[in-house]
Amino acid sequence: MNALPLPLEHNLQPDLQPALDAWNACLHLIQEHVSSLSFKTWFQPITPTKLDGASLTVRVPSQFFYDWLEEHYNPLLQSTLVTVLGHEAKLFYVVEAEDSSTIALQTSLFDQDSAKPTAQKEFAPHVSLRSELLPAVQHNLNPRYTFENFIKGDCNQLARAAALAVANNPGGTSFNPLVIYAGTGLGKTHLMHALGNHALASGKAKRAAYVSSEKFTIDFVDAIQSDTVNDFSQYYRSMDLLVVDDIQFFSGKEKTQDNFFHTFNTLYQAGKQIVLSSDVPPKELKGLDERLISRFQCGLTADIQPPDLETRIAILQKKSEDNNLELSPHITDFIAANVTTNIRELEGCLISLLARASLENREINLDLAKDVLRVVVSEVRTPLTIEKIQHSVCEHFNIPEDLLRAKTRKQEIVEARQAAMYLAKELTSSSLKTIGLHFGGRDHSTVIHAYQTIEDRMRIDSSFKQQIVQLRRLLESLK
Numbered sequence: 130m131n132a133l134p135l136p137l138e139h140n141l142q143p144d145l146q147p148a149l150d151a152w153n154a155c156l157h158l159i160q161e162h163v164s165s166l167s168f169k170t171w172f173q174p175i176t177p178t179k180l181d182g183a184s185l186t187v188r189v190p191s192q193f194f195y196d197w198l199e200e201h202y203n204p205l206l207q208s209t210l211v212t213v214l215g216h217e218a219k220l221f222y223v224v225e226a227e228d229s230s231t232i233a234l235q236t237s238l239f240d241q242d243s244a245k246p247t248a249q250k251e252f253a254p255h256v257s258l259r260s261e262l263l264p265a266v267q268h269n270l271n272p273r274y275t276f277e278n279f280i281k282g283d284c285n286q287l288a289r290a291a292a293l294a295v296a297n298n299p300g301g302t303s304f305n306p307l308v309i310y311a312g313t314g315l316g317k318t319h320l321m322h323a324l325g326n327h328a329l330a331s332g333k334a335k336r337a338a339y340v341s342s343e344k345f346t347i348d349f350v351d352a353i354q355s356d357t358v359n360d361f362s363q364y365y366r367s368m369d370l371l372v373v374d375d376i377q378f379f380s381g382k383e384k385t386q387d388n389f390f391h392t393f394n395t396l397y398q399a400g401k402q403i404v405l406s407s408d409v410p411p412k413e414l415k416g417l418d419e420r421l422i423s424r425f426q427c428g429l430t431a432d433i434q435p436p437d438l439e440t441r442i443a444i445l446q447k448k449s450e451d452n453n454l455e456l457s458p459h460i461t462d463f464i465a466a467n468v469t470t471n472i473r474e475l476e477g478c479l480i481s482l483l484a485r486a487s488l489e490n491r492e493i494n495l496d497l498a499k500d501v502l503r504v505v506v507s508e509v510r511t512p513l514t515i516e517k518i519q520h521s522v523c524e525h526f527n528i529p530e531d532l533l534r535a536k537t538r539k540q541e542i543v544e545a546r547q548a549a550m551y552l553a554k555e556l557t558s559s560s561l562k563t564i565g566l567h568f569g570g571r572d573h574s575t576v577i578h579a580y581q582t583i584e585d586r587m588r589i590d591s592s593f594k595q596q597i598v599q600l601r602r603l604l605e606s607l608k
């Protein structure tokens with residue numbers, strides 16, 4: 130009569146039979162203590178390779194797999210091994226490393242201090258099981274969002290630079306986690322996709338995924354209902370780069386937060402990169418567990434501010450180019466002056482402009498732009514430019530305009546020039562550099578000096594202050 134088949138058929142050499150027998154005995158015991166899904170996921174992929182006295186060596190497919198076993202099943206493995214092999218039992222792991230070299234890890238079953246694995250390179254034949262066993266990644270990254278089409282401005286400089294640094298070296302900078310916060314429509318999602326796309330394309334991250342916190346929450350609830358929380362967790366914890374958008378929606382969802390907390394820790398401890406976005410700075414997040422908030426703060430938090438006028442113009446120019454649309458500077462200035470808080474709205478205006486022009490068969494001109502904007506903003510304004518400010522100031526002080534740009538240091542010219550610089554700084558969103566350029570290419574420090582001089586003088590000279598306030602009112606009425 131044939132012997133009963135072993136529960137697992139391994140094509141191993143005969144001297145590996147004792148290891149196989151010992152491991153099969155362990156599997157019988159383990160099976161009674163874990164769900165069938167966990168058994169399939171975490172124990173069936175383990176291959177016994179050697180039994181030396183009471184020391185059993187097994188092969189696991191990845192470092193992640195090993196970490197998971199250590200974190201979740203160590204007590205179960207300990208008691209099982211002791212039952213099967215006695216109190217001298219030791220378990221050695223052989224891990225298929227990512228770079229295809231094989232490293233071996235030892236876990237002493239009794240000594241907690243030595244639970245940290247030590248590399249023992251002499252072990253193990255090389256079999257790469259990693260890619261088969263890790264779940265396939267659906268990265269959900271939108272290829273439309275790149276660094277190339279993300280316009281740089283003072284408003285997003287830090288966030289963009291940090292995102293680029295992280296994309297070039299995920300997990301390898303101190304920006305972990307990278308948290309980007311900003312109001313709506315200011316480019317958080319765009320920047321995060323750009324980061325993920327870049328890291329994947331350059332091969333710096335092999336496993337990268339973008340997920341909104343809402344999707345994470347929905348999938349987690351589904352996983353609970355279908356008893357697949359382990360698979361769910363394993364999926365996210367196997368990433369090299371995990372990008373989670375709009376974490377404010379985790380608010381009040383305690384179980385999801387708890388799962389995310391462990392995901393965060395697993396990734397963080399393994400040196401993997403986490404990137405998060407939120408509509409407020411982490412410490413202002415309401416309804417989020419304190420331990421999560423403090424984790425979020427251990428990397429870099431970078432904000433994106435509403436775009437200044439120049440960035441808005443640059444964005445409009447870029448987006449119209451992308452749409453093969455040639456907009457005159459009049460029109461871009463006009464839209465940029467009116468749509469001030471949100472880049473999504475800025476894009477919306479451009480799209481409406483295109484749609485109206487083609488549907489109504491109209492030429493794209495300032496009138497059409499005004500029509501479009503009337504729908505979007507309550508009060509349409511024409512942009513207040515530095516030129517207009519210069520013009521009004523010169524009229525007021527009764528001096529020729531070109532002297533503002535000339536080198537002359539005559540007292541009344543200097544005064545008018547400084548007043549115009551002050552008002553340009555107060556009433557437009559132009560940078561100091563741009564303001565300086567409009568005044569005969571002067572340096573930004575000259576603009577700062579002018580601004581301070583005017584402020585100081587207004588404090589001590591009430592009739593001068595009166596003039597500036599009047600000018601300001603006049604200019605604001607022109608907007």
Ligand code: ADP
Nearest residue numbers: 278279280312313314315316317318319472473
């Ligand atoms: P948020 O996630 O902050 O609400 P999004 O990333 O969705 O904002 O941005 C809204 C729209 O504005 C997107 O179409 C995006 O491409 C565009 N956008 C935002 N910032 C920039 C930028 N700096 N350059 C180019 N487009 C931008």
Ligand code: MG
Nearest residue numbers: 317318319374
């Ligand atoms: Mg977004």
